[in-house]
Structure formats: structure tokens, C-alpha cells
Amino acid sequence: MVITYILFALGIYLLLKSADWIVDSSTSMAKKMGISSLIIGLTVVAFGTSLPELVVNIFAAFQGAAEVSFGNIVGSNIANILLVLGITAMIGAIKVKSDTVWKQIPFALLAAFVLFIMASRTPLGGGPNFLSWNDGLLLLSIFAVFLYYVFQSAKKDKGNLARPKNEEIDANWKIAVKLIIGLVGIYFGGRWVVDGAVAVATQFGLSEYLISATIIAIGTSLPELVVCVVAAAKKNLDLAVGNIVGSNIFNVLWVFGVIPFIAPLRVPRFIPLDVGVMFLATLLLFIFMFLGKRHHLSRKDGLVFVLFYILYLAFIIIRG
Numbered sequence: 001m002v003i004t005y006i007l008f009a010l011g012i013y014l015l016l017k018s019a020d021w022i023v024d025s026s027t028s029m030a031k032k033m034g035i036s037s038l039i040i041g042l043t044v045v046a047f048g049t050s051l052p053e054l055v056v057n058i059f060a061a062f063q064g065a066a067e068v069s070f071g072n073i074v075g076s077n078i079a080n081i082l083l084v085l086g087i088t089a090m091i092g093a094i095k096v097k098s099d100t101v102w103k104q105i106p107f108a109l110l111a112a113f114v115l116f117i118m119a120s121r122t123p124l125g126g127g128p129n130f131l132s133w134n135d136g137l138l139l140l141s142i143f144a145v146f147l148y149y150v151f152q153s154a155k156k157d158k159g160n161l162a163r164p165k166n167e168e169i170d171a172n173w174k175i176a177v178k179l180i181i182g183l184v185g186i187y188f189g190g191r192w193v194v195d196g197a198v199a200v201a202t203q204f205g206l207s208e209y210l211i212s213a214t215i216i217a218i219g220t221s222l223p224e225l226v227v228c229v230v231a232a233a234k235k236n237l238d239l240a241v242g243n244i245v246g247s248n249i250f251n252v253l254w255v256f257g258v259i260p261f262i263a264p265l266r267v268p269r270f271i272p273l274d275v276g277v278m279f280l281a282t283l284l285l286f287i288f289m290f291l292g293k294r295h296h297l298s299r300k301d302g303l304v305f306v307l308f309y310i311l312y313l314a315f316i317i318i319r320g
Contacts, residue, residue: 008196012219014189015052021182023048028170028178050250052220055190057259066266068197071212072220073255074274077112077248078213079221081281082309085244088228089302096295099153100242105286107146108245111252112279114142120272129267136260143253209268210316241285241297248282270319277312284308 026048053072060068088094118135170178193216200215201208224244259265288301 004196004199007192008200011189011192011196012216014185015055015193015220016222018182018185018189019048019051021178022051022186025170025175025178025182028175031169032175047250047254050247050254051186052190053251054255054258055186056193056216057255058262059190059194061259061263061265063194063198064266065194065198065208067208067268068194068212068216069259069265070268070271070274071197071209072216073251074271074278075209075213075217076220077251077278078274078281078312079217079309080224080244080248081285082305082312083218084221084225084228085241085285085297086302086305086309087225088232089297090299090306091229091232091302093293093299094232094241094297096241096289096297098295100245101286101289101295103149103153104242104245104249105282105289107142107149108249108252108282109279109286110142111139111249112275112282114139115252115256116272116275116279119267119275129269131256131260131265131267133260136257139253139257143249143257146249146253205320207320209270209274210320213274213316214313245282245285274316281305281308 053076056072057069060066060072085094118131119129121129123129197208197211197216200206201211224247228244256265284305285297288297289295292298292301
């Protein structure tokens with residue numbers, strides 16, 4: 001059992017590190033092909049940062065560990081807004097770009113609302129509810145619309161299209177090594193995380209959702225937290241909210257969109273409440289954009305976020 005715990009912790013580290021290697025190698029390949037840094041950011045980096053959630057969900061789907069799937073995504077999204085943005089805003093008020101306020105946050109609200117409807121329905125006969133390929137197709141369709149708006153916004157930002165001169169790019173063999181190690185690492189990382197979550201939950205009589213929504217979710221949100229805290233210290237927070245909200249959109253629309261095509265995903269009966277919390281957290285972020293200083297997340301807003309996150313953690317711990 002000790003080995004399981006060690007592999008569980010190592011799995012979280014491997015997921016994060018391997019995603020970095022895959023993003024780095026893919027970015028280098030794209031630059032060698034002459035693709036702009038902006039498009040790379042909108043595609044390679046954005047998808048890469050959601051790879052840990054996708055891999056965890058693939059293994060969870062095959063193992064029938066639905067609570068791990070939902071805990072990983074829903075718990076991570078809640079932590080991204082209430083914990084990561086909350087702590088960041090408490091360090092220094094965050095200025096939010098107009099596109100984020102009027103495009104990304106509404107898409108995040110739509111994604112959470114659609115998932116809530118899917119999770120809350122009662123199948124005929126009262127049997128278990130599943131996310132089917134029809135649900136996946138709907139989520140991916142909304143995701144395609146989101147990507148369209150993102151690329152349309154990118155066209156307006158001409159200044160980021162050019163790649164800096166004299167920028168160093170890894171040699172081909174380094175790119176290949178990073179990519180191979182990253183793919184192997186993310187495979188074993190995802191497998192060990194799911195196995196560890198199930199083992200820990202079984203041993204202590206806790207729900208798999210609780211382990212996934214706390215340890216795994218916070219673990220996979222740590223990179224965002226570190227990046228945002230460093231950015232806050234350097235007073236460079238223009239993109240902080242956009243990156244977090246964008247990640248949440250990818251997690252719901254892309255990951256939950258793809259998984260049903262691999263295996264039907266059973267919806268735990270309690271999950272609508274947690275998806276509702278995710279929706280309310282996103283709605284609160286949108287409302288705060290118009291309270292006080294317009295399009296800013298203040299220190300007081302950040303404190304409210306953190307307090308709500310503590311209350312949510314207390315609730316799911318009591319629930320078990």
C-alpha cells in the first residue's frame with residue numbers, strides 16, 4: 001500500500017512535468033514549421049495544459065471510476081477560480097481583458113450550464129445516468145464555436161504573430177526525446193493517479209470524488225497557482241484570468257467531449273450539486289467584473305473566493 005501512495009504522488013508530478021515536456025517539444029516543432037507563437041499558444045499550449053485532466057479521465061473511464069473523472073475536472077475548475085484566482089487577487093488586484101469578460105467567461109458559464117443539465121437529467125426507468133457520445137458531440141460542437149471566436153480574436157492581435165528573431169529552438173533530437181519521455185510519463189502518471197485515488201478512497205472509506213476533487217484537483221492546479229502568484233508579484237496579470245477561464249473551458253468542453261467517444265461515463269447522483277458550485281463560481285467571477293472597479297478582480301473579491309472555496313472543501317469532506 002505504501003508503494004501505491006508513492007506512485008500516486010509520483011503520478012501527479014509526472015502528469016504535470018510530462019505535460020510541460022509535450023508542450024515544449026510540440027512548440028519547438030511548430031516554430032520550426034514557421035507557425036506563429038500566437039497560434040501555438042491557442043492550440044498546442046492550451047491543449048497541453050489540459051492533457052493531465054484528459055489522461056486521468058481516459059484511465060478513469062476504462063476503469064469505471066466515474067467519481068475520479070468528475071472530481072478531477074469539476075474539482076480542478078472550482079479550484080482554478082476560487083483558490084487560484086482568489087489567492088492571486090488577494091496579492092494584487094487583477095485587471096481582466098475585455099475579451100475575457102465578454103467571450104471567455106460567458107463560454108465558461110455556458111459549458112458549466114450544459115454539463116449541469118446533462119448531469120441532472122433522470123433517464124427513463126430511473127436507471128443510472130451516462131454521458132453518451134451524443135453529449136460528447138454537443139460539448140465538442142460548443143468547443144468548436146469557442147475556438148472560432150478565439151481565432152477571430154487572434155486575428156486582431158497582429159503584434160503577436162511574428163516570431164522573435166534569434167530565438168533559440170531545440171535541436172530535432174532534443175524535441176524527439178522530450179516528446180517521447182512526455183508521452184510515456186503522462187501515460188504512467190495518469191494510470192498511477194487513478195489507481196492511487198481508488199486505493200486511498202477504498203482504504204479510508206472515502207469517496208473517490210473527494211480524493212479527486214481535493215488532492216488531485218489541487219495538485220493539477222498548482223502550476224496555475226505558481227504562475228499567477230509569480231505574475232502577481234511582477235504586476236503582470238493581464239492574462240491571468242483569461243488563462244484560468246480558458247483552461248476551465250478546455251477541461252469541460254474538450255475533455256468531457258472526448259471521453260464519451262472512448263467509453264460511456266456514468267454520472268454520480270450527487271454530482272449536479274458540485275457542477276452547480278462550478279457554475280456559481282464562474283457566475284460570481286462574471287458579476288465581480290461589474291462591481292467596484294470595472295473589469296477588475298479586487299483583493300476583497302479574492303478573499304470572498306477563498307472563503308467560498310474553504311466552505312466547499314468543508315462540505316465535501318463532511319459529505320465524505
